Amino acid sequence: xxxxxxxxxxxxxxxxxxxxxxxxxMPSAGSKEIxxxxxxxNKDSFKDExxxxxxxxxxxxxxxxxxxxxxxxxxxxxxxxxILPVIYNGVKPDNFSxxxxxxxxxxxxxKGEFEAERVQTKCPSKYEGEDPENxxxxxxxxxxxxxxx
Amino acid sequence: xxxxxxxxxxxxIVISLYALIANIIGLKRKDERWLESARGGVxxxxxxxxxxxxxxxxxxGTSQFQFQYVASYTNNELPIIYKLAAFWxxxxxSLLLWTFLLSIYTAIIVLNKKKQNKMIPYxxxxxxxxxxxxYIVMVLNANPFxxxxxxxxxxxxxxxxxxxxxxxxxxxxxxxxxxxLAVPFAYAIAALxxxxxxxxxxxxxxxxxxxxxxxxxxxxxxGGWWAxxxxxxxxxxxxxxVENASFLPWLTVSAFLHSMMIQERKNxxxxxxxxxxILSYILTLxxxxxxxxxxxxxxxxxxxxxxxxxxxxxxxxxMLFAIYVVATRxxxxxxxxxxxxxxxxxxxxxxxxxxxxxxxxFAVFFGTMYPLISExxxxxxxxxxxxxxxxVMAPIxxxxxxxxxxxxxxxxxxxxxxxxxRNTLIPLFAAIVFAIILVLMGIKGIYAxxxxxxxxxxxxxxxxxxxxxxxxRQKATKEGFIKxxxxxxxxxxxxxxxxxxxIGIAIIAVGVISSNAYSEEVMKTVGQGESFQxxxxxxxxxxxxEIEKNGNGIVTANMDVNYKGKRNGTIHPEKIxxxxxxxxxxxxxxxxxxxxxxxxxxxxxxxxxxxxxxxKINPFVSWIWAGGxxxxxxxxxxxxxxxxxxxxxxxxxxxxxxx
Numbered sequence: 001x002x003x004x005x006x007x008x009x010x011x012x013x014x015x016x017x018x019x020x021x022x023x024x025x026m027p028s029a030g031s032k033e034i035x036x037x038x039x040x041x042n043k044d045s046f047k048d049e050x051x052x053x054x055x056x057x058x059x060x061x062x063x064x065x066x067x068x069x070x071x072x073x074x075x076x077x078x079x080x081x082x083i084l085p086v087i088y089n090g091v092k093p094d095n096f097s098x099x100x101x102x103x104x105x106x107x108x109x110x111k112g113e114f115e116a117e118r119v120q121t122k123c124p125s126k127y128e129g130e131d132p133e134n135x136x137x138x139x140x141x142x143x144x145x146x147x148x149x
Numbered sequence: 150x151x152x153x154x155x156x157x158x159x160x161x162i163v164i165s166l167y168a169l170i171a172n173i174i175g176l177k178r179k180d181e182r183w184l185e186s187a188r189g190g191v192x193x194x195x196x197x198x199x200x201x202x203x204x205x206x207x208x209x210g211t212s213q214f215q216f217q218y219v220a221s222y223t224n225n226e227l228p229i230i231y232k233l234a235a236f237w238x239x240x241x242x243s244l245l246l247w248t249f250l251l252s253i254y255t256a257i258i259v260l261n262k263k264k265q266n267k268m269i270p271y272x273x274x275x276x277x278x279x280x281x282x283x284y285i286v287m288v289l290n291a292n293p294f295x296x297x298x299x300x301x302x303x304x305x306x307x308x309x310x311x312x313x314x315x316x317x318x319x320x321x322x323x324x325x326x327x328x329x330l331a332v333p334f335a336y337a338i339a340a341l342x343x344x345x346x347x348x349x350x351x352x353x354x355x356x357x358x359x360x361x362x363x364x365x366x367x368x369x370x371x372g373g374w375w376a377x378x379x380x381x382x383x384x385x386x387x388x389x390x391v392e393n394a395s396f397l398p399w400l401t402v403s404a405f406l407h408s409m410m411i412q413e414r415k416n417x418x419x420x421x422x423x424x425x426x427i428l429s430y431i432l433t434l435x436x437x438x439x440x441x442x443x444x445x446x447x448x449x450x451x452x453x454x455x456x457x458x459x460x461x462x463x464x465x466x467x468m469l470f471a472i473y474v475v476a477t478r479x480x481x482x483x484x485x486x487x488x489x490x491x492x493x494x495x496x497x498x499x500x501x502x503x504x505x506x507x508x509x510x511f512a513v514f515f516g517t518m519y520p521l522i523s524e525x526x527x528x529x530x531x532x533x534x535x536x537x538x539x540x541v542m543a544p545i546x547x548x549x550x551x552x553x554x555x556x557x558x559x560x561x562x563x564x565x566x567x568x569x570x571r572n573t574l575i576p577l578f579a580a581i582v583f584a585i586i587l588v589l590m591g592i593k594g595i596y597a598x599x600x601x602x603x604x605x606x607x608x609x610x611x612x613x614x615x616x617x618x619x620x621x622r623q624k625a626t627k628e629g630f631i632k633x634x635x636x637x638x639x640x641x642x643x644x645x646x647x648x649x650x651x652i653g654i655a656i657i658a659v660g661v662i663s664s665n666a667y668s669e670e671v672m673k674t675v676g677q678g679e680s681f682q683x684x685x686x687x688x689x690x691x692x693x694x695e696i697e698k699n700g701n702g703i704v705t706a707n708m709d710v711n712y713k714g715k716r717n718g719t720i721h722p723e724k725i726x727x728x729x730x731x732x733x734x735x736x737x738x739x740x741x742x743x744x745x746x747x748x749x750x751x752x753x754x755x756x757x758x759x760x761x762x763x764x765k766i767n768p769f770v771s772w773i774w775a776g777g778x779x780x781x782x783x784x785x786x787x788x789x790x791x792x793x794x795x796x797x798x799x800x801x802x803x804x805x806x807x808x
Contacts, residue, residue, distance in 0.1 A: 030519065031532050033520065091763055094724075
């Protein structure tokens with residue numbers, strides 16, 4: 001065995017170890033992307049599972065409790081009628097208005113409410129044609145992070 | 150104007166196609182006249198691209214709303230600097246910017262008399278293919294000179310988030326990096342086509358690669374800084390697909406910058422270097438594809454542009470082409486590669502560094518693509534966010550820092566173990582003392598302490614290396630310390646430039662580790678006159694004021710700040726309501742001192758007397774920007790200094806001095 005081969009062999013072992021690390025980290029660090037409809041139809045199977053879902057905001061449903069820093073709102077899937085109530089212990093994003101797309105991550109509780117740990121918004125049409133490549137920080141513009149770490 | 154703009158674009162296609170064909174004919178027939186004609190083509194192409202670019206600047210600057218692009222991204226009230234910066238606010242303009250830069254780069258290569266050699270026609274052909282692609286995409290899909298049906302009175306305006314100095318700098322720097330990588334790629338492929346297996350292409354493109362890397366670094370840093378100032382979530386990096394897209398080529402080029410030294414000196418790692426530079430180039434296309442196709446869920450709205458598919462096709466084409474060229478020459482590359490002589494040598498330590506950087510690339514790539522991978526395999530999209538990246542990247546980066554601490558001490562070929570130990574001892578000891586002090590100070594968090602200790606170790610090693618070099622020179626030349634230090638750096642700019650970059654990274658690491666591990670966040674609703682405590686700060690909410698400025702309504706919260714019981718001025722977070730933009734935006738207020746940032750966002754208010762704030766204490770964030778500046782300085786020193794051969798000579802002489 002030449003030294004080159006030995007080095008390659010050693011490195012592949014390390015690579016294998018790192019791959020295992022990737023895969024073991026993945027499930028715990030990931031969030032499943034589930035449509036609202038599917039989430040509500042299979043409440044039990046998604047219990048205690050960290051999921052991500054998105055829908056359009058119903059502006060009339062927004063309730064903001066400043067003293068408790070608690071935000072309640074409802075989102076609905078585009079073109080469907082199932083409504084998902086969301087509770088979030090955090091502040092309201094800047095553009096929290098009708099029909100903005102809200103991306104929530106968190107858990108569905110027993111009452112069928114979604115306890116969000118992260119709420120992000122994006123506008124469906126207003127930035128159309130704009131180039132994300134050019135200003136990558138822009139994507140966070142409406143991001144309201146409380147659980148970054 | 151419309152005519153000139155469109156004619157210039159069509160001319161761009163025609164000329165680049167012509168120059169490409171002229172190159173190919175010239176090469177086939179070995180006819181200088183055709184090659185000369187292709188050179189002329191490249192120069193006129195640069196001219197035509199400049200006309201397009203100036204024209205776009207002109208119509209943006211003079212607010213000619215009959216052009217769709219101008220109407221979509223600017224309005225009358227916009228300050229002139231942002232009117233001009235709107236050049237790269239949309240797809241069409243950024244494609245034009247890319248084309249413009251690429252054609253200028255190509256012209257520089259073709260014009261440079263000193264570096265004329267047989268490779269140039271191949272290089273220019275490959276770059277021309279790129280330019281042709283961009284022109285075609287522009288004409289077919291994203292024409293910056295498209296007209297509106299009816300001329301609007303005013304434009305839509307630029308997204309307020311983009312009205313920041315970051316907008317002027319960040320996209321341009323990133324693009325200069327992206328575009329710059331096409332040059333070493335073109336040289337690498339040219340060398341392969343010509344079956345020239347020496348390190349010539351690496352030597353010729355060292356400055357191009359380093360410049361591209363410099364701009365990628367700068368682009369990413371400015372992006373982070375901008376996000377931190379503008380977006381109000383208190384962070385600078387979120388592992389979003391778009392950010393990852395620009396981080397990936399940075400990682401692979403960082404690896405290449407190290408491994409290319411091995412090929413230069415030792416003629417080793419040829420296939421590896423070729424693969425790295427091909428990969429870096431492909432990643433720039435891949436990144437563009439990723440962010441424009443909208444295949445991943447990002448907070449971005451990507452619009453309905455189908456630019457992504459163009460990039461996918463082009464990327465696949467270039468990749469297959471590169472793989473074909475490498476595969477057909479593989480035996481040749483293989484035949485005169487040298488094996489590594491010793492495990493304990495700079496060569497193998499660089500190899501390890503490359504391995505780690507590629508692992509990091511893979512980890513980021515894997516995380517970014519995981520939603521797609523998981524959807525293909527299991528049918529459910531699983532998004533991995535910051536937690537995954539932080540978890541996986543933290544150990545990788547730690548190993549990288551450790552390598553950076555050890556590698557400068559290992560010499561080429563076969564390193565002497567005794568000397569290595571001797572040189573490591575003091576820096577390591579100092580780092581351990583530092584760790585003990587941290588623990589004694591009651592600082593918690595074992596991982597952060599380990600990370601900081603390794604960082605300090607790395608920093609110490611570099612200081613010690615510089616110090617040793619200077620002392621050795623002082624002994625030999627009887628110069629003063631400063632003079633010796635200066636001359637030493639001057640004589641070997643590549644090495645010491647690199648050290649400065651490493652020191653910059655150490656300083657950034659302090660910022661990143663501390664701000665991740667020790668940041669504090671408080672959300673609070675307070676009444677007028679009420680005080681509350683965050684970290685060492687005591688904030689008092691005084692009042693809410695509202696003013697009208699340039700058609701925008703600005704609500705400002707005035708707060709008094711006490712730091713460790715002492716009065717520390719005031720802080721004024723704002724919320725701005727725009728006349729021409731539907732959403733308001735939060736203007737973050739930041740108070741920076743050497744060790745931490747007080748970061749205050751005015752979130753909302755119930756009345757004039759009651760408002761909600763988000764307050765963050767971010768330790769050492771300003772170090773990240775300082776480290777970034779140091780990295781840029783170091784890269785610049787390495788860039789302007791040192792012909793390869795000179796560096797080699799001095800490098801060996803210095804080893805002699807030290808031994």
